[in-house]
Amino acid sequence: MFTLRIIVIIACILFMVLVARQVSAGRLLLRYSLLWLTLTFITLLAAIFPEPVYMLAGVLGFNTPSNFVFFVALFFLLAICLSLSAVVSRQSKYINNLVQNIALLEKKLQDQNRNSDTSDQ
Amino acid sequence: MKIIIIIPAYNEADSIVSVVQEVIEAGYEYVVVNDGSKDRTLRICEEHGFSVLNLRDNLGIGGAVQSGHKYAREQEFFIDIQFDGDGQHDASFIEELIKPIIDGEADLVVGSRFLSDEGGFRSTFMRRVGITWLSFLIKIFGGIKITDPTSGFRACGPRAIELFCREYPIDYPEPESIVTAIGQGLRVKEVPVMMRERKKGSSSIGRLSSMYYMFKVSLAIFILGITRPSKKR
Numbered sequence: 001m002f003t004l005r006i007i008v009i010i011a012c013i014l015f016m017v018l019v020a021r022q023v024s025a026g027r028l029l030l031r032y033s034l035l036w037l038t039l040t041f042i043t044l045l046a047a048i049f050p051e052p053v054y055m056l057a058g059v060l061g062f063n064t065p066s067n068f069v070f071f072v073a074l075f076f077l078l079a080i081c082l083s084l085s086a087v088v089s090r091q092s093k094y095i096n097n098l099v100q101n102i103a104l105l106e107k108k109l110q111d112q113n114r115n116s117d118t119s120d121q
Numbered sequence: 122m123k124i125i126i127i128i129p130a131y132n133e134a135d136s137i138v139s140v141v142q143e144v145i146e147a148g149y150e151y152v153v154v155n156d157g158s159k160d161r162t163l164r165i166c167e168e169h170g171f172s173v174l175n176l177r178d179n180l181g182i183g184g185a186v187q188s189g190h191k192y193a194r195e196q197e198f199f200i201d202i203q204f205d206g207d208g209q210h211d212a213s214f215i216e217e218l219i220k221p222i223i224d225g226e227a228d229l230v231v232g233s234r235f236l237s238d239e240g241g242f243r244s245t246f247m248r249r250v251g252i253t254w255l256s257f258l259i260k261i262f263g264g265i266k267i268t269d270p271t272s273g274f275r276a277c278g279p280r281a282i283e284l285f286c287r288e289y290p291i292d293y294p295e296p297e298s299i300v301t302a303i304g305q306g307l308r309v310k311e312v313p314v315m316m317r318e319r320k321k322g323s324s325s326i327g328r329l330s331s332m333y334y335m336f337k338v339s340l341a342i343f344i345l346g347i348t349r350p351s352k353k354r
Binding site (some may be wrong): 092095096102104106108 | 152154172173174175176177178180184187188191192195291
């Protein structure tokens with residue numbers, strides 16, 4: 001159990017460093033990194049102070065604490081995936097509007113040019 | 122009364138000229154929406170001096186038609202009509218299509234292949250089965266009988282233009298948008314039209330994706346149907 005906790009702690013720290021570097025390199029927006037950092041921080045806390053996890057697992061009726069951890073992790077990942085889908089959907093909408101607005105602007109410009117051409121003649 | 126024909130076109134290089142000429146001969150203003158075509162559609166339109174709204178990327182039929190609605194709103198057209206760029210639709214029916222809107226009886230008018238007995242092209246058997254199913258769904262969730270929900274030959278009055286500028290489904294939009302319109306309290310009406318068999322090009326719905334299409338549209342109508350009462354603004 002002790003070595004497992006050490007491994008988890010090291011993995012968490014490595015993951016945090018990775019996320020921080022992605023943010024500083026501009027590959028990940030800070031607002032999306034917060035989610036991952038928070039999650040890692042909670043995992044780190046659970047690895048350092050495992051007693052509350054054991055207790056919660058027992059109270060909620062899980063056979064082993066690891067099952068409880070897996071369950072919580074899976075749940076969080078699902079939630080994160082859903083939120084990512086929402087982000088993608090929002091961006092599709094933005095792109096849709098952008099492409100349309102560019103087309104409308106170009107059309108307006110063309111029509112203006114055409115009008116000024118005919119009025120010049 | 123300002124009226125404009127919206128002609129969505131995706132890779133319609135072979136048919137676009139005859140379609141636009143048909144509309145011009147019928148005496149209407151029009152705009153071609155080039156939906157990021159990969160063929161010579163845009164070039165041909167420019168060579169002929171057609172009025173084109175050019176989408177830089179392919180948005181799909183929904184995004185293309187919606188930009189037509191936005192153009193109609195911006196230019197303060199009173200009615201806009203969706204008229205496919207593949208030569209399926211017949212411009213001589215436009216007058217009947219817009220009549221209910223001019224008479225103040227409807228906000229959205231759908232041209233239906235199935236309302237009259239006069240024949241014309243009526244799609245394949247399997248597609249008709251799908252259409253019957255969608256009709257049934259719209260009847261349940263919208264309470265109105267629409268015989269040809271996938272028809273892309275439609276006329277929109279001011280309220281429908283306003284609504285579709287705000288929200289319009291991205292892919293396979295026709296049946297879903299009918300339910301949206303009903304849900305927002307718009308009056309939807311059908312008039313009989315005849316359609317021609319598509320000369321060139323293929324339907325926006327491929328054979329492989331038709332199952333996905335039916336599922337997606339059914340789901341969309343279902344979700345709209347069950348969330349409608351709370352969504353009314």
